[in-house]
Amino acid sequence: MAIRIAIAGASGRMGRMLVEATLAAADCQLHAALVRPGSDSLGQDAAAFLGKDCGVAIGADLKALEGADVLIDFTRPEGTLAHLAACRAYGVNMIIGTTGFGDEESAAIHAAAGDIAIVHAYNMSAGVNLLVKLLEIAGKALNVGYDVEVIEMHHRMKVDAPSGTALMLGETVAEAQGRTLKDAAVYAREGITGARESGTIGFATLRGGDVIGDHTVIFAGLGERIEISHKASNRTIYAQGSLRAAHFLADKTSGFYDMQDVLGLR
The missing domain is CATH 3.40.50.720 (NAD(P)-binding Rossmann-like Domain)
Structure with missing residues (x-):
């Protein structure tokens, strides 16, 4: 039926x-x-x-x-x-x-x-949800010595920021590392901010054109950087x-x- x-x-x-x-x-x-x-x-x-x-x-x-x-x-x-x-x-x-x-x-x-x-779900894509699973693994493995940044870009008409998917990705990493996103998130940087605080998860929001949805999570360590991305084209x-x-x-x-x-x- x-x-x-x-x-x-x-x-x-x-x-x-x-x-x-x-x-x-x-x-x-x-x-x-x-x-x-x-x-x-x-x-x-x-x-x-x-x-x-x-x-x-x-x-x-x-x-x-x-x-x-x-x-x-x-x-x-x-x-x-x-x-x-x-x-x-x-x-x-x-x-x-x-x-x-x-x-x-x-x-x-x-x-x-x-x-x-x-x-x-903030994102129904199978690929994005596989990304979530990969971030669980990466978050646990890279718990010490790596700074986490979440970058997202969407079309100019999107009304909320960061995107629900970006928040979901940040929350995934935070939970994998035994933290809460509420305590770890940094949503804006401007002016003399001082050195980056260890254990925070930064967010960058881009808006423009007709971008369907791009999300990248960066684990930045000393001597290496791991980037896990998903880009939607349709x-x-x-x-x-x-x-x-x-x-x-x-x-x-x-x-x-x-x-x-x-x-x-x-």
């Missing part, structure tokens, strides 16, 4: 990638395509941008979630939380790729996982990762998961 997929933000760049990937997957069915109220795309066929009709009209009524197996959401925190409440009400599992949540918002997502199954990697997560949730009714679980990297 095909997995019935609903997509939030269906008329956006990521939403369209998800629509296209869902329609192309033989074992998936597009159940609903959602946008915010007042969107210019309301009422259009969800596949119109592909030059064809799929029979699913873009709407804003969250009642359309009823009967779906999973909602894939790459919108914004306020929208995702509204969708989360609807998914709990209708018993729909959820894949969340939204970034920029505060502590209380993250706690609400974890709480909802008692009622529905949720995959929450958003289809996030769509394919999301569909992989949808298949992972197919037999689950509750629980909180991430892409490490989906890829079997735990």
Whole structure:
């Protein structure tokens, strides 16, 4: 039986990638395509941008979630939380790729996982999540004598910084080294800063053009430098990762998961 997929933000760049990937997957069915109220795309066929009709009209009524197996959401925190409440009400599992949540918002997502199954990841790419695993190894092996810097670049329209993925990478290294990112992170340097403090994790954020997402973690020691990078050239990697997560949730009714679980990297 095909997995019935609903997509939030269906008329956006990521939403369209998800629509296209869902329609192309033989074992998936597009159940609903959602946008915010007042969107210019309301009422259009969800596949119109592909030059064809799929029979699913873009709407804003969250009642359309009823009967779906999973909602894939790459919108914004306020929208995702509204969708989360609807998914709990209708018993729909959820894949969340939204970034920029505060502590209380993250706690609400974890709480909802008692009622529905949720995959929450700041990056759905299989490659990025393999990078996380490599950073666990590197963080433990290079715990002494190496300074850690995280560099990320995204397109000019991205509204949060550092990226959720950059924070995830920094957190991975911090945990591997027995620290918390909250205590180790340095997000800005300006003026006479003094020597670099040992044990910190620095972040550099670049914004410009149409860059999909570049992330590099540097372990800088005396006499050598190790750089572990991932560069995304197309958003289809996030769509394919999301569909992989949808298949992972197919037999689950509750629980909180991430892409490490989906890829079997735990």
